[in-house]
Amino acid sequence: MAHAATADTTPEPSYLEVTKGWKSWAYTLDHKRIGFMYLIGILCALMLGGAFALLVRAELFLPGETIVGQARYNELFTLHGAVMVFLVIVPGIPAALGNFILPIQLGAPDVAFPRLNLASFYLWCIGASLMILSIVLGGIDTGWTFYTPYSLTSQGAVIPAVLGVFVLGFSSIFTGLNFLVTVHKFRPQGMGWFQMPLNLWALYSTAVIQVLATPVLGITVLLLFVENFLHIGIFNPELGGDPVLFQHFFWFYSHPAVYIMIIPAMGVVSEIITTFSRKPIFGYRFIAYSSISLALLSFLVWGHHLFVSGQSRLATMVFSALTFTVAIPSAIKVFNWVATLYKGDIRLQTPMLYVLSFLLLFTIGGLTGLFLGILAIDVHLHDTYFVVAHFHYVMMGSTLVAFMGGLHYWFPKITGRMYPEKLGQLCAGGVFFGFNLTFLPQFIMGSRGMPRRYWDYDPEFTIFHQLSTVGAFILGISLFISVIYLAWAAKNGPKAPDNPWGGTTLEWSAPTPPVLYNFSTPPEVPEMYEYDDLVEDTVNGGWIRKPSTGPKTPKHH
Amino acid sequence: MSEPHDPDSGHHGEHDGHDHGHGHGSRFIQHHYDDASHQFDSGKLGIWAFLVQEVLFFSALFVCYILYRTHHPEIYEYAHHYLQVKFGAINTGVLILSSLTAAWAVRCAQLNQRKGLILCLTVTIACAVGFLGIKYVEYAHKIEMGELYGAKFDPCATPNETPLLTKSKLCKGTKSSVVWNKDTGKPDAGCIGPKAFRINAETHAITAKCTVDEVKFALNGDKKTEQSRRSLEPCEMEREAGGESKPKKTPCFLIQANENVCGAGAGALALYGDEEKRGDDIGLDVACVDLPAVEAKADVFATPETTTTLGAKQIQPIAAKTDAEEVEELESSPPPPKTNMFFSIYFAMTGLHGIHVLFGIFVFVWLLIRAIKGHFTPDYFGPVDYAALYWHLVDLIWIFLFPLMYLIH
Numbered sequence: 018m019a020h021a022a023t024a025d026t027t028p029e030p031s032y033l034e035v036t037k038g039w040k041s042w043a044y045t046l047d048h049k050r051i052g053f054m055y056l057i058g059i060l061c062a063l064m065l066g067g068a069f070a071l072l073v074r075a076e077l078f079l080p081g082e083t084i085v086g087q088a089r090y091n092e093l094f095t096l097h098g099a100v101m102v103f104l105v106i107v108p109g110i111p112a113a114l115g116n117f118i119l120p121i122q123l124g125a126p127d128v129a130f131p132r133l134n135l136a137s138f139y140l141w142c143i144g145a146s147l148m149i150l151s152i153v154l155g156g157i158d159t160g161w162t163f164y165t166p167y168s169l170t171s172q173g174a175v176i177p178a179v180l181g182v183f184v185l186g187f188s189s190i191f192t193g194l195n196f197l198v199t200v201h202k203f204r205p206q207g208m209g210w211f212q213m214p215l216n217l218w219a220l221y222s223t224a225v226i227q228v229l230a231t232p233v234l235g236i237t238v239l240l241l242f243v244e245n246f247l248h249i250g251i252f253n254p255e256l257g258g259d260p261v262l263f264q265h266f267f268w269f270y271s272h273p274a275v276y277i278m279i280i281p282a283m284g285v286v287s288e289i290i291t292t293f294s295r296k297p298i299f300g301y302r303f304i305a306y307s308s309i310s311l312a313l314l315s316f317l318v319w320g321h322h323l324f325v326s327g328q329s330r331l332a333t334m335v336f337s338a339l340t341f342t343v344a345i346p347s348a349i350k351v352f353n354w355v356a357t358l359y360k361g362d363i364r365l366q367t368p369m370l371y372v373l374s375f376l377l378l379f380t381i382g383g384l385t386g387l388f389l390g391i392l393a394i395d396v397h398l399h400d401t402y403f404v405v406a407h408f409h410y411v412m413m414g415s416t417l418v419a420f421m422g423g424l425h426y427w428f429p430k431i432t433g434r435m436y437p438e439k440l441g442q443l444c445a446g447g448v449f450f451g452f453n454l455t456f457l458p459q460f461i462m463g464s465r466g467m468p469r470r471y472w473d474y475d476p477e478f479t480i481f482h483q484l485s486t487v488g489a490f491i492l493g494i495s496l497f498i499s500v501i502y503l504a505w506a507a508k509n510g511p512k513a514p515d516n517p518w519g520g521t522t523l524e525w526s527a528p529t530p531p532v533l534y535n536f537s538t539p540p541e542v543p544e545m546y547e548y549d550d551l552v553e554d555t556v557n558g559g560w561i562r563k564p565s566t567g568p569k570t571p572k573h574h
Numbered sequence: 575m576s577e578p579h580d581p582d583s584g585h586h587g588e589h590d591g592h593d594h595g596h597g598h599g600s601r602f603i604q605h606h607y608d609d610a611s612h613q614f615d616s617g618k619l620g621i622w623a624f625l626v627q628e629v630l631f632f633s634a635l636f637v638c639y640i641l642y643r644t645h646h647p648e649i650y651e652y653a654h655h656y657l658q659v660k661f662g663a664i665n666t667g668v669l670i671l672s673s674l675t676a677a678w679a680v681r682c683a684q685l686n687q688r689k690g691l692i693l694c695l696t697v698t699i700a701c702a703v704g705f706l707g708i709k710y711v712e713y714a715h716k717i718e719m720g721e722l723y724g725a726k727f728d729p730c731a732t733p734n735e736t737p738l739l740t741k742s743k744l745c746k747g748t749k750s751s752v753v754w755n756k757d758t759g760k761p762d763a764g765c766i767g768p769k770a771f772r773i774n775a776e777t778h779a780i781t782a783k784c785t786v787d788e789v790k791f792a793l794n795g796d797k798k799t800e801q802s803r804r805s806l807e808p809c810e811m812e813r814e815a816g817g818e819s820k821p822k823k824t825p826c827f828l829i830q831a832n833e834n835v836c837g838a839g840a841g842a843l844a845l846y847g848d849e850e851k852r853g854d855d856i857g858l859d860v861a862c863v864d865l866p867a868v869e870a871k872a873d874v875f876a877t878p879e880t881t882t883t884l885g886a887k888q889i890q891p892i893a894a895k896t897d898a899e900e901v902e903e904l905e906s907s908p909p910p911p912k913t914n915m916f917f918s919i920y921f922a923m924t925g926l927h928g929i930h931v932l933f934g935i936f937v938f939v940w941l942l943i944r945a946i947k948g949h950f951t952p953d954y955f956g957p958v959d960y961a962a963l964y965w966h967l968v969d970l971i972w973i974f975l976f977p978l979m980y981l982i983h
Contacts, residue, residue, distance in 0.1 A: 125606070126605070126606040127606040129616045129620060130616075130620060131604075131606070133620075190627055194620060194623050194624060194627070195620075197619075197623050198616050198619045198620045198623065201616075201619055202612065202615060202616040202619060203616075228623050228626060228627050229626065229627075229630055230630075231627075232627045232628070232630040232631035232633075233630055233631070233633065233634050235631055236631050236632070236633075236634040236635060236926075237634060239926075240634075240922065243922070247723070247724070247726075248723075248724045248725040248726065249723045249724045249918045249921065249922060250723060250724030250725065250914060250915060250918045251638055251724075251915070251918050251919070251922065253724070256724045256725055256914060256915075256918075257911070257912035257914060257915045258724075258915065258918070259641070259642075262637075262638065262641065266634050266637075269634075534605075534606070
C-alpha cells in the first residue's frame with residue numbers, strides 16, 4: 018500500500034488540519050467536515066428553538082398576559098415547534114453525528130456520494146434561512162403542523178416557512194439516500210449485516226424512513242405552497258378541497274418522522290450503554306431487528322393523530338390497534354439495554370449519564386403513548402398538555418438527551434479534545450432534573466383538561482405552569498452551559514486519546530481526530546462489543562488493545 | 575439530483591498523492607470507491623433509491639386523484655372532455671420514443687459509440703422539448719378558455735364549446751353584438767356594447783309558476799353585476815299568466831350597461847325566488863332597446879347556487895337517448911359543482927410531471943456536453959445509465975397520467 022512508505026515519517030494531518038481557509042470548509046466533500054458544520058448549525062438552531070421555548074414558558078408563568086400578547090404567543094410556540102422539529106431533531110443525530118460517525122464505523126473513506134452530502138448541508142442552510150425569513154416577515158402562527166384551512170388564511174409568513182420545510186425535506190432525503198447506499202456498498206469484507214454496530218442499524222433504518230416518508234411531506238408542503246400562492250384548492254374546503262386530506266398526508270410523513278428522530282437516538286444509546294457497561298450488548302439481533310420493524314411499523318400508524326378529525330370508526334380502530342404494536346419493538350430495546358446494564362462494570366461518565374436519563378425518560382414517554390393510543394382516552398386527552406408532555410418525553414427527553422450523550426461520547430473523536438468531565442456530569446444532571454420538572458406537571462395539567470397552545474389558563478393550573486417554567490429554565494441553562502463548554506473545549510480542552518472510552522467499534526481504531534480518509538491504513542474489523550481485548554492505557558489515558566491479540570489480515574477492500 | 579458525481583470533482587485535485595492504489599480506469603472514478611464497478615453499483619443503488627423517493631413524491635397526488643374521483647366521479651366524467659386526446663396521445667408517443675433513445679444511449683455508451691451516443695441524447699432532448707411544446711399549447715388554450723384550477727376555474731364554454739356565462743373574465747369572442755339563438759335557447763358568442771336593455775318577462779313568463787324576484791345583468795364579474803344592479807329601474811307591467819285566472823305583476827327591468835360587456839355567453843341572469851319554488855320553465859328575454867333584432871335569453875350558469883339551467887327551451891320530453899346524444903348533452907351542459915377540482919389535480923400532476931421533464935432536459939444537455947467531450951467510456955457510463963432510468967420513470971408516470979386524465983369513460 019502507498020501508505021507503508023509514509024508510515025515512519027510525520028503522521029498524516031487530521032481532517033481539521035489537512036487544508037486551511039474557509040473555502041476548504043465551504044467546498045469540502047469530507048463527511049467529517051460536513052458533519053462538523055451540521056453540528057454547529059444544529060446547535061445554533063437548538064439555542065434559537067430553546068429561546069422560543071423559554072419565551073413560551075415565561076409567558077405561561079402567570080395566567081393572562083405575562084410578557085407577550087396572544088398573537089405573539091401563537092408565533093412563539095409555532096416557531097419553537099418548527100425550528101426544533103425541522104432544524105434540530107430530525108437532522109440532529111443522523112446529519113450531524115451520523116455524518117461524522119457512519120463512514121468511520123464502516124471503515125470507509127467517505128459516504129457514497131460526498132457531493133450530495135454537501136448539497137444536503139447547503140439545503141439545510143437554505144431551509145434554515147427561509148425559516149428565519151419567515152420570522153423576519155412577521156412570523157407564523159399556524160402551529161408547526163400547518164393545518165389547513167387555517168394555514169391558507171393566516172396572515173403570517175406561511176409561504177417562506179413551508180418552502181423552508183420543503184427544502185429541509187430534501188436535505189433529509191439526500192442524507193438518508195447517502196447513508197442507505199453507503200451502508201449497502203461500503204461495508205468492508207468481514208462486516209456482514211450482523212457484524213455492523215447497532216448505531217449503523219439505527220442509521221440505516223432511519224435512512225429507509227427518510228427516503229420513503231419525506232417525499233410525501235415534500236409534495237404536501239409543495240401543494241400547500243401552491244395553495245397559498247395560486248389557490249389551487251386541493252386542501253381548501255371553500256374551493257371543494259379536503260382539509261383533512263392534508264392531515265393524512267402530513268402525518269403520513271410526520272409520524273414516521275418521529276422515528277427518524279428516535280431510531281438514531283436508540284442507536285447512539287446502544288453504542289454508549291455497552292461501552293460504559295464494559296459488557297457486550299444484550300440481544301444484538303433483537304435490537305437490530307427492532308430498529309427495522311420500528312421503521313416499517315412507523316408507516317402504519319399515522320391515523321392515530323386523526324382520532325378526532327373525522328376518520329371512519331373502522332380506521333380509528335385499526336390505527337389504534339396498530340399503534341400498540343409499536344410498543345413491542347420499543348420495549349424489546351429497553352429490556353435489552355437494561356439487560357446490558359445488568360452485572361456490567363458501569364462507568365458513570367457524562368455520555369452514560371445521558372443514556373441512563375434516556376432510559377427513564379423514554380420509558381415514560383413510550384408508556385404515556387399507550388394511553389393516547391386508546392381511543393376513548395385519546396378523546397379526553399387529545400390536544401391537551403398530556404400530549405405535549407408525552408411527545409416532549411420522546412422527542413426532547415429521549416432524542417435530544419441521546420443527542421447530547423452521543424455528542425459527549427464522540428466529542429473527543431470529532432475535535433480531538435476532551436470536554437470538562439465534572440461540568441458535563443453536572444449539566445447532564447441539570448438536564449435530567451430540569452426536564453422532569455418541566456414536563457411531569459404537564460401530564461397532570463393535561464389529564465385535568467389544560468388544552469395545549471392556549472395563551473391563558475384557569476388559575477387552578479398556575480402552580481403546575483410555574484413548576485414547568487422553572488424546570489424549563491433549569492433545562493435551558495444546563496443545555497446552554499453545555500454548548501458553551503463544548504465550544505470552549507473544542508479549542509482549549511486537553512488532547513484526547515484515540516480511544517478515550519474503551520469503545521470497540523471501528524471509529525475508536527481511527528486516529529483522533531481522524532485523518533482525511535479516516536484511516537491511514539485499511540482497518541481490520543474488530544470483534545464488536547468484545548471488551549476483554551481492551552485495557553486502560555495508564556500512560557496516555559484512554560484504552561488500548563492488548564498487545565497479545567495480533568492484528569488480523571486487513572479486510573477492507 | 576440523479577447525478578451526484580460531477581467529473582470535475584475537486585476530490586482528486588484536493589487530495590493529490592493520496593492514492594490507495596486502486597486500479598482506476600476512467601479518470602472519473604472517484605477516490606473513495608474501490609474501482610469502477612464499485613462506483614457504478616453505488617450510483618445504481620442510489621438512483622433506484624431516488625426513484626423510489628420520486629414514486630412516493632408523486633404518490634400523494636395519485637391519492638388525491640383516487641380520492642376525488644371516488645367522491646366525485648361526475649366531475650371526471652364531465653371535465654375530461656375538455657382535454658384533447660390528440661395532444662395527449664402525441665405526447666405519449668413522443669415520450670415513448672425518447673425513452674427508447676435514452677435506453678439506446680446507454681447501449682451506445684457501453685459500446686463506446688460516441689456518435690451514436692450523441693445522436694441518441696440529441697433525439698431524447700428534442701423529444702423532451704417537443705413534449706413541453708405540446709404541453710405549452712394545451713396549457714395556453716386552457717388559460718385562454720378559463721379551464722383552470724381551483725378558484726380560477728371559470729370556463730368560457732362547455733367541452734363542446736357551448737358558451738357559458740363567466741364570473742370573472744373576458745372570454746375571447748367576436749366583436750359583434752350578442753345574439754341569442756332562440757332555437758337552442760343558448761347565446762352565441764358576442765359582445766354587448768354600452769346600451770340600454772329592457773328585460774321583459776312577458777313573452778316567456780306565460781307559464782311562470784313563481785314570480786321573478788330579481789334580475790341581474792350578470793356577465794363579466796361580480797363588480798359589473800353590482801354596477802348593473804344599481805342601475806336597475808323596475809317598471810311595472812301587467813301580464814297574464816297562462817292558464818291562471820289571477821293576473822300577476824311581473825317585474826320588468828331596464829338595465830343600463832355602462833361599458834362593453836363582451837364574451838361568449840353574454841346575457842342576463844335571472845334569480846327566481848327560493849330555490850324550491852323555482853319553476854323549470856321560466857324564461858326571460860333580454861332585448862337591446864336600440865339594437866333591433868338582438869335578443870338575449872336569461873341563463874343561470876353564473877353563480878354556484880343557480881347552476882340549474884332554466885329556460886323554456888331547455889325543457890325536453892324524456893326519451894331514450896343514444897350514447898352519442900348523452901355525450902353531446904353532457905358536453906353541452908354546464909359544469910357540475912367542484913369541476914375545478916379536476917383541473918386542480920390535472921394541473922398539479924401534469925405540472926409536476928412537466929417540471930420533471932424540464933429537469934430531465936437539463937440533465938440530458940449536461941450529458942450531451944460530456945458525451946461530446948468524450949467523457950463516457952465502457953468503464954464509466956454511469957451518469958447516462960442513471961439519467962436514462964430517471965427518464966424511464968418520468969415516461970412511466972406519463973403513461974399513467976395519460977389514461978387517468980384523458981381517456982376516462
